[in-house]
Amino acid sequence: MSDNAAGLDPRSILKEFKKNKISHLVWLPDSETNFMYQVMTSDKDLTVVPVCREAETIAIAAGLQLGGKRTVVLVQNTGIFESGDSIRGIALDLNLPLLLLIGYRGWVRHGITKDSAAFYTEHFLHSWGIDYYLIESDSDAHLISHALSSAEANSKPVAVLLGREYS
């Protein structure tokens, strides 16, 4: 698969979804993950549910999962902050095995980020006790399967951060 500027081809992520029989993606697009939009919305096996505000994603995903659909949430890290009470009261309290794909705004591989969104992201996940993995390129995409397995084995949400060099 060809790399894009971020070194991560959306088809690598879609392949992981298919491997894990993910049928629904609840998504509010953001700057870090918009490179996946065309691929995700045009796949016939994947239903993308767009929302108006990020916290809706957690509750919609919970309903889909209760209804037997394998579902992934995709939002930016800022949207995860906004979703705090839904993560607490739904994903964590219900022990939902839910994969949170998170666009890592402000992330830098080297140096010091100037974006507070990046600074607080991992602190936030630590404080909720949510395990997380970082994906930067196609060779990391297998971590999606690992995260899904971990979420199901431990009955809790797990996060995968989609890192792009901030510019």
Next chain:
Amino acid sequence: MVVPTMQSNRRWSLVSSRPDLDLPLTGCMGKASSMALGLALAQPKTRVIVIDGDGSLLMNLGTFVTIGEQAPANLIHVSFDNGVYATTGGQPVPGSHRVDFAAYAKSSGYRSSHQFEHLEDFISSIEDLFSAEGPVFINLKIQEDLDDLSADERMAMPSLVKNYPAMKDLFAS
């Protein structure tokens, strides 16, 4: 299946004939309708009713547009509109008395949207409303009727956290 929230959790539990199919959601800033949407999309042959309130709707106003966009035919969205935060002691909900929730739902894409101010009118329409193709929105203007519950009584209220373990395999394939 019924998804009540906040004060409706206790009230609905007093009349529900199938508590095993109830998903009472507490808190979470007005997300009952969002959870109901997910369930309705996952199980299109199951009728899903969400019992919302004006305070909860205003915390998650985008839900109208998200539901209207998906337009699940099996979703009925009811709101008890009393103008106050009943759960926290009856403080007024900002702007609730002038917001037209039914118009908001209609312009967001619900197949039909209704408001009732008299019980008799609602009762005479109820069969048609609940058998109509969704999403249907029903705003019920009601007088405030506060529960004076102790902290222990609040904690004992029906909750999804208590119901969920028994429900999570309901639709498992």
